[in-house]
Amino acid sequence: MGYVELSNLDKYYKQNQVVKDLTLSIEKGEFLTLLGPSGCGKTTTLRIVAGLEEADRGKVRIAGKDVTAIPASERNIGMVFQSYALFPNLSALENIMFGLEMKRVPKGRARQRAMELVERVGLAGQERKLPDQLSGGQQQRVALARALAVEPQVLLLDEPLSALDAKIRESLRDLLKELQRDLGVTTIFVTHDQDEALALSDRIAVMDAGRIIQLDTPYQVYRNPVNRFAAEFIGTFNFLSATAEAGGTIRFGSNVLHTAHPVSPGPVTVGIRPESIKLAEGRKTGNLLEGRIAAIKLHGSIIRLQCRVEEAELYVDLLNDQASDELGEGDSVLLSVKEEDLVLIE
Template sequence: MATLEIKEVAKRYGDRTVLHDINLTLASGEFLSLLGPSGCGKTTLLRIIAGFEHPDGGQVRVDGQDITALPANRRQMGMVFQAYSLFPNMTAEENVRFGLRVRKVDAAEQSRRVLELLELVGLANHAAKYPHQLSGGQQQRVALARALAIRPSLLLLDEPLSALDAKVRVQLREEIRRIQRETGITTVFVTHDQEEALSISDRVAVMYEGRMVQVGAPAAIYQEPTHPFVAQFIGISSRLPARVVDADQGVITVLDRALHTPRARGLQPDVALHLYLRPEGVQLQAVNGKDPQSAVLQGTVRESTFFGAVTRLRVELDGGQGVLADLSTHEALQLPIGIRVHVSWQPDAMRLLPAELPI
């Protein structure tokens, strides 16, 4: 259960900078996900933590000790890769035992530890099987047990679920979280899948073009994005052009309609913004001649997508912009395609962010 500090870590390949002065601190026993699209630098950062890559600047510290120059084989870290990377000529038991044998751990302790870990990952009855006799999910469990066998100070996982089918991914991510909680090991998990990151992490670090643009608890990342990329990348949002009219009074315009919101206070007036709306907070009401006070905009229902208990409606606003609304299926049935609707939203469903994507 080690702490991890990343201080001003930078990495360049030729004239291309892939990591820009990254700062991050993990508490002992914390589970943190590095989340972002392909090419954002998350795997490069993980490889620097592991010692497979050397930074061009900055430090990596574990429990306060600078390990930046320490080779990977002396860092006492467990690594699980996207590819299972098991030895094909070894059984599950032999794969898990391998690191202990290399470290010349006592044979009795090896056997005890291997059995303990195979039971932990639910594979005690598959110890004698070779990798080709195991499913993809089982192979990844063996890889996880092998990484944990040496009692690492940190567990590093590089998109370990991306090669699995959807159902197995959900099962295994829950298993990874359970095992992490039982062992208490400090963990860094790399993924491009926002659902994975939000569902199992203590905190999520969102990366964009080599920068860490927001770090926080999953609920905060989803509900209060502080960067336009986070608002677009995490979850589903509708985006509308907006402009501050009176920051003191909290007045903005959205498609030429005035709206009072405390979120506008303190913002620069006359600056182009985007208003982001979560679909679960959007409210629709059929136009019946009476304009409700809460209504901000009007539009026409153009699409309906059934998800079971929830149905998502796409509304084309007057002016051509689109808004998504997630309603109970019962409510949505009252608003067929083609009907005119008033559009409003709950205050906590909206976020105002700069129209220009800051770097």
């Protein structure tokens, strides 16, 4: 049995079912992300764990205890919201101490604990400032420290980084992972940002229409999506409508490809990540595709080629180096892809 157990959760808003028979087990100390588009039920699921929403059916257990009917104030949970939710009339330090004072921790000990966290989250020298005197990133550090101050059994994070700019978001992402790992707190993180999910998580639960459609490690979710929705939501995929034959042979127009995965004869959709496609550079055997460069786009360290192959357009990601500088729009290219990098999509 996991440290956090969600069993057969259903939640309706009037006639709209937003969580559908959701069951999930989370291990102690695990960082699990609920990933999905807006409206998929991820935030509602988090709020049910927190006790801020009541499930219409199902159970929530934390550390073996059924907390389904226990109010949010009596669950030992820390929560960080996108909106920070700081008290505007309290200093950063007083905000961090607030939960400890509500638990009647002696003021001296509460202050000591809060100051320790001020140091840990990089706010030394800012602790006397009011929230409106702090930047967005600093306010979110205060919110994180406040949630951790009470030493929660479970830390819940509802898109806490989405309102911040890219550089601040990345630095806070690193801080969050470091704190979670060092403190060993069981964490449930909600986001629609695939990069955050891949960088932070021990496991990712991909959600669609109130259900978990895939639950696995970041590597497996990225490399082996269970269906087209998961494939399209996480990263970029090229999709080829092809025909499978016996023996793992796949025909795409005049091209013959081979896959290392089991495949039944008939129509099939093949997915290929852009970074899995290479320039063949003189190869004459293997999975080869003849194409022409339609466009070249710069993505920092990556050059993305938009290649026309038969009736399809394929994205090809190459390192931005001297060799890629020699490519031009309209050039013919021979592309190669390994058998194991052809993903069969349902």
